[in-house]
Every structure is written in C-alpha cells, then in structure tokens.
Amino acid sequence: MTALLETKGVWQRFGGLIANSDISIAVEPGEIVGLIGPNGAGKSTLFNLIAGVLPPTQGSILFNGEDVTRLPAAQRCQRGIARTFQVVKSFETMTVIDNVIVGALIRTTVMREARRKAYEVLEFAGLAARANVLASELIPSEKRRLEVARALATEPKLLLLDEVLTGLTPVEAQTGVELVRRARDTGVTVLMVEHVMEIVMPLVDRAIVLDLGKVLVEGKPADIVRDPKVISAYLGDRHAVGA
Amino acid sequence: MDNSFAQRRRRDLLLAAGFTAVAALVPLFVKDVYVQNIMVLTLMYAALSQSWNILGGYCGQISLGHALYFGLGAYTTALLFSKFGVLPWFGMIGGGLISAVIAMALGYPCFRLRGHYFVIATIVIAEIAYLLFLNWDWAGAALGIDIPVRTDSWLTFQFTRSKLPYFYFALGFCVVAWLVTFWLQDSKWGYWWRAVKDNPDAAESLGVVVFNSKMGAAAVSAFLTAVGGSFYAQFVSYIDPESVMSFHFSLLMALPAVLGGIGTLWGPVLGAVILIPLTELTRSFIGGSGRGVDLIVYGTLIVLIALARPEGLIGLFSRKRKGASR
Numbered sequence: 001m002t003a004l005l006e007t008k009g010v011w012q013r014f015g016g017l018i019a020n021s022d023i024s025i026a027v028e029p030g031e032i033v034g035l036i037g038p039n040g041a042g043k044s045t046l047f048n049l050i051a052g053v054l055p056p057t058q059g060s061i062l063f064n065g066e067d068v069t070r071l072p073a074a075q076r077c078q079r080g081i082a083r084t085f086q087v088v089k090s091f092e093t094m095t096v097i098d099n100v101i102v103g104a105l106i107r108t109t110v111m112r113e114a115r116r117k118a119y120e121v122l123e124f125a126g127l128a129a130r131a132n133v134l135a136s137e138l139i140p141s142e143k144r145r146l147e148v149a150r151a152l153a154t155e156p157k158l159l160l161l162d163e164v165l166t167g168l169t170p171v172e173a174q175t176g177v178e179l180v181r182r183a184r185d186t187g188v189t190v191l192m193v194e195h196v197m198e199i200v201m202p203l204v205d206r207a208i209v210l211d212l213g214k215v216l217v218e219g220k221p222a223d224i225v226r227d228p229k230v231i232s233a234y235l236g237d238r239h240a241v242g243a
Numbered sequence: 244m245d246n247s248f249a250q251r252r253r254r255d256l257l258l259a260a261g262f263t264a265v266a267a268l269v270p271l272f273v274k275d276v277y278v279q280n281i282m283v284l285t286l287m288y289a290a291l292s293q294s295w296n297i298l299g300g301y302c303g304q305i306s307l308g309h310a311l312y313f314g315l316g317a318y319t320t321a322l323l324f325s326k327f328g329v330l331p332w333f334g335m336i337g338g339g340l341i342s343a344v345i346a347m348a349l350g351y352p353c354f355r356l357r358g359h360y361f362v363i364a365t366i367v368i369a370e371i372a373y374l375l376f377l378n379w380d381w382a383g384a385a386l387g388i389d390i391p392v393r394t395d396s397w398l399t400f401q402f403t404r405s406k407l408p409y410f411y412f413a414l415g416f417c418v419v420a421w422l423v424t425f426w427l428q429d430s431k432w433g434y435w436w437r438a439v440k441d442n443p444d445a446a447e448s449l450g451v452v453v454f455n456s457k458m459g460a461a462a463v464s465a466f467l468t469a470v471g472g473s474f475y476a477q478f479v480s481y482i483d484p485e486s487v488m489s490f491h492f493s494l495l496m497a498l499p500a501v502l503g504g505i506g507t508l509w510g511p512v513l514g515a516v517i518l519i520p521l522t523e524l525t526r527s528f529i530g531g532s533g534r535g536v537d538l539i540v541y542g543t544l545i546v547l548i549a550l551a552r553p554e555g556l557i558g559l560f561s562r563k564r565k566g567a568s569r
Binding site: 082 | 446448
C-alpha cells in the first residue's frame with residue numbers, strides 16, 4: 001500500500017534551533033491522523049513543511065509518490081494538498097461565498113461552475129445561510145468553518161487542519177468534529193494538528209506524538225493516551241511513573 | 244442566492260448603459276467649450292482611475308507612479324507621430340504594450356516589497372523616469388514635443404475646431420475601462436486579485452500564484468493608463484515631461500478611486516465626476532496664483548471621506564443593500 005503522504009528523514013533548523021529532527025511519518029489514504037504533542041514539539045513546523053510554506057533543511061516529502069519537497073504552496077494545492085491556518089486568514093473584505101470561490105477556481109475557470117461548487121461546499125460546511133455576508137462579520141467558530149470550506153473547495157486529497165478545534169465551545173467543537181468526519185467520508189484524507197486531546201482522540205484513526213522535534217510514539221489513540229512516554233512528555237515524569 | 248449575484252451584475256450593466264447614453268447626449272445641450280473641456284478631462288480621469296483601480300484597488304498594490312505609464316503612452320504616440328509620421332492609433336497600442344512590458348519588468352523586483360515600501364518604490368521609479376525624459380534631447384528634453392498639426396480627421400486623431408470628437412473618444416475609453424473591470428471582476432483574475440489583497444498567504448495556500456497575479460494586474464493597468472496618456476497627447480497637442488509625467492498625474496489617477504471607493508466597480512467614476520470638475524473650477528477661479536489650491540481641495544476631501552466613509556463615497560449607496568460588498 002502506498003502512502004498518500006510520506007516524509008523521509010525531514011530536518012528543519014532555524015539557526016541553532018532544531019525544530020524537526022529526522023522525522024519520518026506516513027499517512028495512508030482515507031485516514032484521519034492526529035499530529036499532537038506539547039508546545040514547542042515541532043508540530044507547526046512539520047505542518048508548514050508539508051503545506052509548502054518553506055522547504056525543509058534536509059530530507060524529502062513525498063505526496064502520492066511524487067517528490068514535492070521543493071514545490072511552492074500554490075503548486076502543492078494544485079496537486080491536492082489543502083490547509084487551514086491556526087490563526088484564521090479569511091479574505092475579510094470579501095463575502096463568505098467569494099472566499100470559497102477563490103478556492104474553487106483552482107479546479108475550474110468557469111465562474112458559474114466555481115460559484116455553484118462554492119455554494120455546495122458552503123452547504124456541506126453549514127455556512128450556506130451566511131453566503132452573502134462579509135467574512136469579517138462572521139463569529140470565530142464560523143470563520144474556522146470557512147477556513148475548512150475554502151480548503152475543501154480546492155478538492156484536496158489531503159486536508160491539513162491546523163488547530164481548527166482549539167478555542168471553540170464544546171458544542172462548536174462537536175460541529176467541527178462532525179465536519180471533519182464527513183469530509184473524510186467523502187474521500188479526503190485528514191492530517192490534523194491539535195492541542196485538545198479529549199476532542200481529537202475519539203476522532204482520529206491514528207495519532208503521531210511529537211516531542212522536542214522528534215516522533216515520540218505513534219499508534220491508536222487508545223494506546224497513545226496510556227503510553228507513559230506521552231504522559232511524561234505532556235505532564236512530566238512524576239505522572240508517568242504513577243500511571 | 245445565485246440569482247441575487249446575477250441580478251446585481253445585470254443591474255450594473257444597465258446602469259452603465261444608462262449613464263453612457265445620458266453622457267453621450269450632454270454635448271447636445273452644453274455648447275460651452277470650457278465646460279466641454281472639463282467633461283473630456285473628467286471622463287479621461289474616470290477611465291484612468293478605473294485602470295489604476297485594477298492594480299491599486301482590486302489587487303491592493305497601491306501605485307503612486309502611474310504617471311510613468313501615462314507619460315510613456317503620451318511620449319510613444321507623440322514621438323512616433325512627429326518623428327516618423329506613424330498614426331496615433333498605432334502609437335496608442337504601441338505605448339500600451341511598452342507600458343505593460345515595463346510595468347512587468349518593474350514589478351519583478353518591486354512586487355517583493357510589501358505595503359508602504361512598494362508605494363515608495365513606485366514614486367521613486369516614476370520620478371527617475373521623469374528626470375530621464377527631462378534630459379533626453381531626442382525626445383525634446385525639457386522643451387517637450389509639439390505635435391505637428393495635420394488635417395482634422397479620425398485617422399490622424401486631430402480635431403482643431405471641435406472638442407466633441409475628443410469627448411466621444413474619452414467616453415468610449417471610459418466605457419472600455421469600465422467594461423474591462425466589469426469583466427475582470429467576475430473572472431478568476433478578479434477573485435485572485437482580491438484574495439491577494441486581503442491575505443497573500445491564504446491566497447497562496449489556495450493555489451493562487453500571488454506573484455503572477457500581481458504581474459497580470461500591473462500589465463492590464465499600465466496598458467490602459469498608457470492609452471489614456473496617448474489620448475491626452477493628442478488632446479492637448481503639446482507635451483513635455485512636466486505636463487504628462489509629473490507626480491500630480493499619479494495622484495489624480497489614484498484619488499478618484501480612493502474618494503469614490505477603492506476596489507469597487509463604480510468608485511473611480513463617482514470619484515472622478517466629483518473631483519475633476521471641482522479641481523478645474525477651483526483652478527480657474529483662483530488662477531495662476533493659486534497653484535496648489537487643488538491639492539488642498541483633494542486633501543480636505545480625503546480627510547472628510549476617511550472620517551465619514553472609509554470605504555469611499557460608494558458606501559453611501561451600498562449601505563442600504565445588506566451584504567452588498569461592491
């Protein structure tokens with residue numbers, strides 16, 4: 001079975017700081033994979049390397065068997081990698097539907113088609129009622145969903161979610177979880193960076209835990225939460241011994 | 244909801260057709276040459292500002308150096324006609340193409356700059372070009388170029404006896420610039436430009452090639468601006484660096500859009516209709532001693548608009564229609 005996404009020995013150094021060291025992970029088609037770890041573990045760096053914000057110092061990234069290590073973000077999107085931003089980056093002076101149209105335009109240049117597609121995606125994300133509102137008028141949880149909708153409009157094979165569930169109320173987070181699950185059911189593979197363990201763990205098929213720039217463990221969520229190494233990384237050694 | 248968008252597009256087209264028809268009839272009633280002159284200039288600046296708006300408004304790359312493209316259009320036409328007898332129509336297209344190419348060549352380094360730094364670069368580059376033309380003997384240097392007078396005809400695009408042909412050309416130019424904007428607005432480019440303006444990083448992540456879309460906007464904008472410069476050369480039939488390339492023109496292209504509503508379809512037209520007659524009238528009332536008074540007028544207007552309607556005067560109209568963003 002060939003992985004949809006694979007990183008091979010990826011390193012990222014920022015001056016003297018090693019943010020990612022020798023990271024090799026794989027994401028299979030149809031999975032929801034959680035990328036977790038304490039603050040400063042290198043999750044966001046790895047996420048940005050996969051999204052194409054910057055090239056890694058060393059190592060390679062394969063998508064669908066193709067080496068995309070040096071491709072800029074726009075071309076990765078063309079190939080089927082879409083992302084959201086941790087700090088939402090809506091097009092504030094544009095309406096909600098126009099935001100999504102920008103994403104849809106990568107697959108078609110026929111405006112009528114892009115508009116139809118965008119509306120469809122908005123319905124999928126539960127934002128259709130807000131289609132003609134300016135993005136700046138949305139409440140934070142709606143903006144998060146707009147980020148996801150915009151990314152989905154590019155018809156990705158791999159959807160990268162950067163803390164889309166963080167900072168939401170439990171009800172909003174539940175809506176978000178449903179959305180991610182439904183996206184996966186349409187055939188999109190999901191790699192999500194998350195902080196909030198109790199929301200992510202029931203959602204993901206597999207979790208990869210980073211700590212200090214390295215892969216600490218990976219496996220089924222149920223095993224991960226009991227793993228002493230993970231507990232000690234999050235809470236300190238004292239708690240791990242107790243477990 | 245799909246309908247509301249199509250309806251808005253149709254309404255814009257109908258409005259444009261209505262305004263054009265009314266404008267075309269105005270000269271039948273207004274015979275005063277001075278007023279006709281102001282009308283020509285108003286239409287020309289409306290079109291120029293519309294062109295500026297493509298790069299500055301939609302794509303968000305504020306240029307205060309568009310006088311460069313205006314001047315290139317004027318000079319290309321005037322030089323080709325006076326030195327080689329090439330008809331102005333070819334000069335117009337040639338000037339447009341030259342400007343588009345230069346805009347892209349300048350964009351190559353400049354589009355890496357963001358915000359204020361980009362604005363400063365555009366001002367400086369236009370000033371350099373101004374100084375070069377001021378010292379370029381073959382192009383008339385500071386003395387400028389007198390465009391040789393031939394017979395009045397559409398072929399030579401010269402009309403010494405009447406301003407009406409210029410008026411209709413300016414009207415046509417204005418309509419074309421509006422139509423180009425109208426068409427681009429609902430195209431891939433239009434959406435890409437607005438995305439680039441609002442958030443380049445997010446745009447890039449959605450497959451928008453930010454750099455290329457800025458280059459595209461610059462080329463279209465510069466081409467149309469040069470056509471305006473070319474027209475102006477024929478209209479005044481004498482050009483020098485001061486009269487076609489000074490910073491003043493860069494301001495006069497940006498201000499109507501800013502006043503009327505930056506990045507909107509109607510903003511530049513609305514802004515020009517208010518600003519240009521006001522400028523011309525204050526200039527003529529105060530006369531030669533009042534040079535710079537028009538700048539005070541702009542300044543006052545901009546301050547007022549910034550305080551009352553930061554989105555431009557067009558905001559007065561769209562306020563009632565909820566959710567209408569342009």
